[in-house]
Amino acid sequence: MKYGEKAAELKATLNCGQSVICALEELVGIDDKTAKALGTGLGGGLRCGEACGAFTGAVTAMSLTIGADGAGKPGGPMAIETAKLAEEFKEKFGAIRCKELLDAVGGDHSVCSGFCAWCADRAAELIEENK
Secondary structure, X not given: OOHHHXXXXXOOOOOHHHHHHHHOHHHHOOOHHHHHHHHOOOHHHHHHHOEOHHHHHHHHHHHOOOOOOOOOXXXXXXXXXXXXXXXXXHHXXXXXXXXXXXXXXXXXXXXXXXXXXXXXXHHHHHHHHOO
């Protein structure tokens, strides 16, 4: 099963951030309990309608791999890949803010599984490219 398919499937029982991180747990080297805990506060746009949980879940997973050296300075690999992910996400879906994404579809949360699938697959690609 591809990462995105797994994330979309997990969305049935987890929030968006958890779904993406859990789909990528083997790739980033963490266990299921840790993956779920890392994503707990990411759903619902950081629980306040801000950055999409699927997007922030992808950034979290990337941080565990691409950003594992802890070098979070501007211009570093993690900064570059996060900006790339953000640009591509906005281009594909029109926004990064959870509230804007959901307002665009009348609050229909069924679109979230698509965000999770795309984010998990794209994060996996970026992680693989940066190994």
